[in-house]
Amino acid sequence: DIVMTQSPDSLAVSLGERATINCRSSQSVLYSSNNENQLAWYQQKPGQPAKLLIYWASRRQSGVPDRFSGSGSGTDFTLTISSLQAEDVAVYYCQQYYSTPFTFGPGTKVDIK
Amino acid sequence: EVQMVESGGGLVQPGRSLRLSCAGSTFTFKNYAMHWVRQAPGKGLEWVSGISWNGATIIYADSVKGRFTTSRDNAKNSLYLQMNSLRPEDTALYYCAKAFGVVIPADLHDALEMWGQGTMVTVSS
Numbered sequence: 001d002i003v004m005t006q007s008p009d010s011l012a013v014s015l016g017e018r019a020t021i022n023c024r025s026s027q028s029v030l031y032s033s034n035n036e037n038q039l040a041w042y043q044q045k046p047g048q049p050a051k052l053l054i055y056w057a058s059r060r061q062s063g064v065p066d067r068f069s070g071s072g073s074g075t076d077f078t079l080t081i082s083s084l085q086a087e088d089v090a091v092y093y094c095q096q097y098y099s100t101p102f103t104f105g106p107g108t109k110v111d112i113k
Numbered sequence: 114e115v116q117m118v119e120s121g122g123g124l125v126q127p128g129r130s131l132r133l134s135c136a137g138s139t140f141t142f143k144n145y146a147m148h149w150v151r152q153a154p155g156k157g158l159e160w161v162s163g164i165s166w167n168g169a170t171i172i173y174a175d176s177v178k179g180r181f182t183t184s185r186d187n188a189k190n191s192l193y194l195q196m197n198s199l200r201p202e203d204t205a206l207y208y209c210a211k212a213f214g215v216v217i218p219a220d221l222h223d224a225l226e227m228w229g230q231g232t233m234v235t236v237s238s
Contacts, residue, residue: 001175031222040224042158049208049228050150050158055215061226093158097222101174102148102160 002026002096004105012113019081021108023094028074031098038098041070041079044107045090053092054079086112115140115227117192117209122232125199133232135192135209143167143187145219146212149194150228151205161207162194166218177203199236206231 003026013019029038037057042050052061054070057077067082081088089112094105121133135147149161162173162183171183182195192209212219213226 038222042225044158049230050225051228052213052224052226055213055224091157095158095160095225097224100163100172100221102163104158104160107157 001101002029002099002103004094004096004103006092006094006105006108008108009106010109010111012111013081013084014113015086016083017113019084019088019110021079021092021094021110023072023077023079023105025075025077025096025098029096029098030074037073037077038096039070039072039077040095040097041068042093042095043088043090044093050093081110084110084112115211117211117227117229119207119209119229119232122207122234124235124237126238127200127236129199130195130197131199131234133194133196133207133209133234135194135229137190137192137209137211140211142190144217145214146221146223147185147192148210148212148225149183149192150208150210150225151203151234152208152231153202153205156205159205163212163221164192165221170221172221196234199234201236204234204236206233 007022039057041054044050058070091107116138148163180198184193208231210225210228212223
C-alpha cells in the first residue's frame with residue numbers, strides 16, 4: 001500500500017499570509033501514460049463532507065479560488081494557500097488514486113493565528 | 114447541482130449486518146465510478162471501496178475486504194454497501210463519493226469530485 005504522510009499536523013497563519021502544506025507518498029504516483037500525478041487535495045470544514053480542491057496534483061477544481069494551488073511530482077507535493085482567508089479554516093487532506101487502496105494522508109489542520 | 118444522498122446507517126451490534134445506499138441525482142450516474150469513504154469520529158478520512166461505472170471492477174480496503182460488498186444499480190442511480198460481520202472499529206460516518214470524470218466514463222483511478230453528507234454507522238453492544 002502507498003502510505004501518505006503530511007506535514008505539519010497543524011498550522012496557524014495570520015489572515016492574508018501564506019499557508020503551505022506538504023504531502024509525501026511512499027512511492028511515486030506519477031502515471032506514465034499521461035505524465036500526470038494521481039494526487040488530489042481536499043478541504044474539510046467541521047460538520048461538512050470533504051471538498052475537492054486540486055486534482056492531478058496541480059489542476060484547480062472549477063470554482064476553487066485561485067489562492068489555492070498545488071505543486072509537486074513523483075512523491076513530494078505541496079498545497080499552498082497564498083493569502084489565507086477566514087473561510088479557509090479547515091482540515092486539508094491529500095489522497096493518491098494511483099494504486100489501490102486509494103490512501104489519504106492524515107490531514108493538516110489550518111487555523112488563524 | 115450534483116447530489117448524492119446516503120441512507121441506511123444506524124446502531125448495530127457487533128457481528129451483525131447493515132446495508133447502506135447512496136442515491137445519485139442530477140448527473141448521469143452510469144457514467145461515473147463511485148466510491149465509499151468513511152470517517153471515524155474525530156479521525157481522518159479512510160477510503161473503503163470503489164466500483165467502476167459498469168460494476169465490472171470493485172476494489173476494497175484491506176480493513177473491509179471479505180466483509181463488505183459494494184454494488185450499484187445504474188437503472189436506479191444507486192450505489193450500495195453491504196456490510197457484514199461488523200466490528201466496533203467500523204463505527205464511522207460513511208460517505209459516498211462520485212469520481213471526477215476527467216474522462217467519461219470516469220475511471221476508478223480518479224479524484225473524488227463530489228461527496229454526500231454521509232450516514233452514521235455505530236457498531237456497539
